[in-house]
Amino acid sequence: MLNPVARNKKTFVSAVIGMALLGLAGCSSDGEEAIEPNPLPDFNQEVKVHKVWDKGVGSGQKDSWLHLTPVVSGDRIFAASASGRVTALSSATGKEKWEVDLETRITGGVGAGEGLVLVGTRDGQVIALSERDGKQLWKAPVTSEVLAAPQVERGVVIVQAIDAKLIGLDAKDGEKLWQQEVLQPVLTLRGTSTPRISDGVVYAGFSNGEARAYRLDTGIQLWDAKVSVPRGSSELERMVDVDAEPLISSDRLYMVSYQGNVVGLDRDSGRVLWARESSSYESMTEGFGNLYLSDAGSVVSAVDQRTGSIVWSQKDFAHRSLSGPAAFGSYVVAGDFEGYLHVISQVDGRIVGRTKVDSSGIRSRPVVVDDMIYVYTNGGDLTALTIK
Structure with a gap:
């Protein structure tokens, strides 16, 4: 059961982030003016964004500050709404394959693989559905609310809960195989990094600014590294949460923290190869030898993967x-x-295109597979787009 102190702590900090750091227009709770967002920038259109299909898949995530990101597995895309609806669609056409209502609040998802569709709930449950027909295969309790998408590989489901516990479950029936725990700071952001699995190793980031690697089968810790070290006189200033998903590229691991650093790590040892000051809770992507990240102020930067230097x-x-x-x-x-x-x-960070998808806003990171971009809006619209 989720510690009520932790829940209150998370809710308070989430409000601070929502009103102050994210810069939405209006007044904050103490009467001070929040930072106004930049107006839409002018640009020379060089590409056109075309809509291939769109489909409503429930009530979305609204103003809950969740990141319920869809996932593509095979020829299907799976999406979940905060109200408990999980939907499977053809990734090519948007045609519905199945839909189920779990009648519970979904806060973490979606994960998929090995025939499973996985979501986490507010009341600390992990639910596994069949990719084929949406039938519930099992439900397993974990230690607290799940805000990150559960991951599965080699018969093990990895769950990172909001109380800084990392849990391995048997993919067949949800039985607990192992559990690891990291000491949590007094204050953290309301968010959890989604673990990544590669070659039998689980890579995870935590709210104390640490990155850790564990064996997938046993949960034995292989190494730990500091992404960021807390600094400042107040607990708010000392928050260095790693909420972004680790990015794996060849023999390196890249991670970024809030009020801390973006770092390049050696995957085998956790040795820090380079570090650059940054503040972000959004996951990164890569291309052309760069990392691309959106920081807490919505500045998009390209960072050289070899050296950590800013390209643009x-x-x-x-x-x-x-x-x-x-x-x-x-x-x-x-x-x-x-x-x-x-x-x-x-190449240089210039704006080359733009399209309006849905006025409810886009909080979840777009999903790119082959020549398609999938965008899940806060209001629950799932849209497939391409660029020409």
């Missing part, structure tokens, strides 16, 4: 609450709080 920065989206970026061909795409999808050149 695009500041025209400041305080527009950009989603995490996704690479598409030679472009980077990201959504904003007004529901626009922006297209940026990977």
Whole structure:
């Protein structure tokens, strides 16, 4: 059961982030004016964004500050709404394959693989559905609310809960195989990094600014590293949460923290190869030898993967609450709080395209598979787009 102190703590900090750091227009709770978002920037259109299909898949995530990102597995895309609806669609046409209502609040998802569709709930449950027909296969309790998408590989489901516990479950029946725990700071952002699995190793980031690697089968810790070290006199200043998903590229692992650093790590040892000051809670993408990240102020930057040096920065989206970026061909795409999808050149960061997807806003990072971009809006609209 979720510790009520932790829940209150998370809710308070989430409100601070929502009103102050994300820069939405209006007044904050103490009467001070919040930072105004930049107006839509002018640009010379070089590409057109075409809608292939769109489909309503429930009530979305509204103003809950969740990141319920769809996932593509095989020829299907799976999406979940906060109200409990999980939908499977053809990734090519948007035709519905199945839909189920779990009648519970979904806060973490969606994960898919090995025939499973996985979501986490507010009351600390992990639910596994069949990819084929949506039938519930099992439900397993974990230690607290799940805000990150559960992951599965080699018969093990990995769950990272909001109380900084990392749990391995048997993919057949949800039985607990192992559990690891990291000491949590007094205050954290309301968010959890989604673990990544590669070659039998689980890579995870935590709210204390650490990155850790574990064996997938046993949960034995292989190494730990500091992404960021807390600094400052107050607990708010000392927050260095790693909420973004780790990015794996060849023999390196890249991670970014809030009020801390973006770092390049050696995958085998956790040795820090380079570190650059940054502040972000959105996941990164890569291309052309660069990392692309959207920071807490919605400045998009390209960072050289070898050295950590800044290649370019695009500041025209400041305080527009950009989603995490996704690479598409030679472009980077990201959504904003007004529901626009922006297209940026990977070469120099110039804006080359834009389209309005949905006025409810785009918080979840776009999903790119082959020649399609999938955008899930806060209001529950799932849209497939392509760029020409």
